[in-house]
Amino acid sequence: MTFDYDLFVIGGGSGGVRAARLAAGDTGAKVGLAEEYRMGGTCVIRGCVPKKLMVFASTYGETIEDARSYGWADAEAGSFDWQVFRPKLRAELDRLEGVYRNVLKTNGVTAYDARATVVDAHTIELSTGERFSTKHILVATGGHPFVPNIPGAEHTITSNEIFLLNELPKSVLIVGGGFIACEFACILNGLGVDVTQYYRGEQILRGFDGEARGHISDEMRANGINLHVGTDVISVEKVEDGLKVVGTNGDEAVYDHVMYATGRVPNTSNLGLENAGVALGRKGEIIVDEYSQTAVPSIYAVGDVTNRINLTPVAIREGVAFVETVFKGNPTAPDHDLVPSAVFTQPEFGTIGLTEEEAVEQGPIEVYSTAFKPMHSSFAGRENRVMMKLIVSKTDRRVLGCHIVADHAGELIQLAGIAVKMGATKEDFDRTVAVHPTMSEELVTLKTPVRET
Template sequence: MDSFDCDLFVVGAGSGGVRASRMAAARGARVIVAEGSALGGTCVNLGCIPKKLYSHAAHCHEQFQEAVGFGWHVGEVSFDWQRLRTRRAAEITRLNGVYDKLLSGAGVRLVRGWARLLDPHTVGVKSHDGEEQRFTARHILLATGGRPQRPSGPGAEWAITSDELFDIDPFPRRLLVVGGGYIACEFASIFQGLGSQVTLVHRGPRILRGFDEEIAGFADLEMRKKGLTVRLNATVAEVQRRGDVQVVRLSDGHTVEVDAVLQATGRLPLTEGLGLEALGITLNAEGTVPVDARFQTAIPSVLAIGDLVGHKALTPVALAEAMVLVDHLFGDGQRPPIDYEAIATAVFTHPNIATVGMSEERARRLHGEVRVFRSEFKALKHTLSDSTERTLMKIVVDAATDRVLGMHMVGADAGEVIQGFAVAVQAGLTKAQIDRTIGIHPTGAEEFVTMREPVR
């Protein structure tokens, strides 16, 4: 063991990598982590955190409008894109420093540079000036995360990804978003709320594939109410550049003039330059790194977690995987495996979407007979706000056991509501237990405990 430079070498200082590094060091392991970019990974720098900050900013526009219905006299308002960008950047820089202190405080050595595997126990780290250091490790953990899929097709040379959108300059008054997944839908909602006229183009028949179909369809309609234009079963056929304007012709015959095109058609595992193939690690068809239940690759000393393995591309999942892995390597190995079926997630569209467990479609495939409970309503707030926004809540129950298989919501603070129910779903919540629960009145969340008659 002492013949190695460290017990654990972590490639990548994102959420999963930092958590694994800190927890391993706390158990007495000698840990080195390599990172060539900003600390905190995608979530902190180009994902969850800045995106949620921009979502808060976008909701302010609605709140100004809704305040009138409650007696407030709101004067002329304006939006300063440069100030939002500057404030966001300052907060991200602060968080980068927090991550640096977390690592140093835990006794983890941070090496700046891009890492590649040289053999099952050796890592080379090339600094930004081209110098390479070599380190030996008992275990090597890959936690490099993912990256946006680069634009392709007509107009690809002018299109941007979500990485560039946070600092786009000037603010796009007209924005075309290509994609139908959660990232595309979130940015479409955010920029529509900030004042851009947004058109969302998706090649499929519906947005948010993989989510409950009824929930996705309801969210689509609600986003359109906010002014978003959605064009389904369409692709970009041609793009012409006229000065700063892009004239985009779609396959459905429509033409849109925009200031910017965001290609948000998915993310890919970040494996380039790691040297995996040379070591005999063959990637899965979708580019993820294959691992076993203990996150070991085909090389026992090389492990991988997070977006790189593709179980669920969510920050809390990477954190949980890091804890399981560290317990296996440096603990007693008794930490229970992750239940990937009962992981809650949220989509920060306007309105928000949140879900835990199975969609109705998946539940029917796996369990056959299910009971579905549904409630759609206008939230109390909007009886005075004059907003036409509506909320949808849905519970999917196994008819044979009464166990709740899935809970879904579209509406304000959906993520906050579903997070609480996620604990109960993970613990085996039944519909009878929901029925015995007294609601908090008046709240939107109480609707989950008042549904008595199944709709199907």
């Protein structure tokens, strides 16, 4: 049978674009790709990239304050101007979208600005009415923010809209306790917004190391964020001067905006997947095997739509493995073991491997941990503390987990993650000479465990 395409990709995010360009550019496959919004997906357009630029912007006020302690007596922070930052942010996102489009074009991928749905195992239909046959289909549609059905939910915003605001709010309530909620609480607080955060659980950042979670929540409160755990929203009402929120803790307050960051849902609705025979999970995620193949042999899926590890670099690795498997005849399962990650709170949180709670369940461990005021902050008169933590197996001495809460922890965990991924032991860390004076030298000078099980 002759097909219009060898591969048709639904979704123009990082995973889908990587798979499309490799299949076309490396193997000469005829590839089509459809994206209904903007090329680049969540990460580039409404996620990692704009968020990190806002993180940078939000730290300059404190940096300028610190400068005075270091002798820059005339340094003056003034106030953050959203109207200066906002157009530059949009211009950068436009530039990056152009890069993505050019990558597809130069590799011979035909891109469609349209919504694509699956008709059957070898047919896709665009919102333009066009239909194409294809030997393989790759679904890489990502996810979207979840907003619970509460009275007044229609008045709230999510991380999708936060970058599009015409004005920076004076006050905001952020609902949620995951990394997106905590990151934006820190960002907006750093930009001068009065931030309140509600989380219904007992501690923020569920699923991460407990000691690190507590450290970050303490630092967030110390930095001025009004963080309430064990608290949820009952209702949101539009009033003359903003949004009136009633909380389960009995508080009633008015905010300029209410932002929900209570998880994300795979983008699988109305794609025709179930009619084509693709199995979906409880949250709507596409169920795939270790090679990202669905229940339909010709249909694969990568990235957040599969709800495995929802990180951009993981989606890219899954896209690469898909091309190796399907187009290069080299069956390759993406490696989901020991994936480092960073949470861009202030301070940042970098992590790889097991939490202390997870490690205890697997066998006897030693825990090496320290918290201290870093030199830079101490000299500037700040009270903030950083945390370094290693979790070590008593059985084979391997470092099972590394957790860092500090400025630039994302940069540090990328390097520490190499050692952990290689199976480094505590003695390997100990044999490494410290780089002095640095924060990270603590990772190789922790000599005595603080806890053992």
